[in-house]
Amino acid sequence: MDHEERIRLPQELAAAAAGFERYLLAERGRSPHTVRAYRGDVDSLxxxxxxxxxxxxxxxxxxxxxxxxxxxxxxxxxxxTLARRSATARSFTSWALREELLRFDPALRLKAPKRDHNLPAVLQQQQVRRLMDSLAAQAADGSPLALRDHAMVELLYATGMRVGELTGADVDDLSYERRTLTVLGKGDKERVVPYGIPAEKAVQMWLGQGRAVLAHASSGPALFLGARGGRIDQRTVRAVVGRVFAELGDTSATGPHTLRHSAATHLLDGGADLRAVQEILGHTSLSTTQLYTHVSVDRLRDGYRQAHPRA
Known part of the structure; x- marks a missing residue:
């Protein structure tokens, strides 16, 4: 790729890539993160x-x-990744055909490799308890950043939301009476997610004792703020979660998505309806949510093998 990066695209190819990017943003309503990934795939091609x-x-x-x-x-x-790049190529050539940039679609017979179906990393429930207890202890001294970190991690696990949904949340998106948060998910789809009492307490402490210290006139309505008072970014959230996972000491998990996976798995382990979990996570397809049933079944099987005398 280093050699490719030194090559400049000819004008016609560069214009097509830019047009496809505008199409994804304006007509398909894709998130900036998704558009960057698609544009990177097209540029590579x-x-x-x-x-x-x-x-x-x-x-x-x-x-x-x-x-x-x-x-x-x-x-x-x-x-x-190969499957995604193949799908991007098909989307790009299909769009180019409609725009009359191509006379025929060369990707009609392009087959994508089957996706890996590796099960996501999941924390055990006792690990989550230790994680939250540690964050609560760190926040006990009233440090604004410690209060923020505790509230963010509690809310990520309580709701199963994506990190981008957390950073995009505003204070007014909280409903204190219903104990819910309205989030804007993929494709600009809005949904309401519930959260529990521990998350409620952590968020209230952050809003009352932490956010008030960091906020200034230009902070806006952002629910979570960075150290300088602006809306927190995804990189900071990932760094915070990575740090607390490292402090946990007995997991290889590194990112916020592990909290999402864990929330979904623990909901299903506790008997939650699959459709309800799909709604909470904001999955378009039920098959995506069903992956977490496989996680639960595997854990059940492992427990059986360890405990049953004739397993």
């Missing part, structure tokens, strides 16, 4: 095309697409 001497859109053909994916595979990319 077109840069590869240039290395094969292609300078116009008509130069894209099925063999070139397959060779591009082949180089990605040789570079050690996971099957899930």
């Amino acid at each position: 077109l840069l590869h095309a240039v290395t094969e001497g292609v300078t116009t859109m008509d130069g894209l053909e099925l063999g070139l697409l397959r060779r591009w994916l082949g180089t990605q595979n040789s570079a050690g990319l996971s099957r899930s």
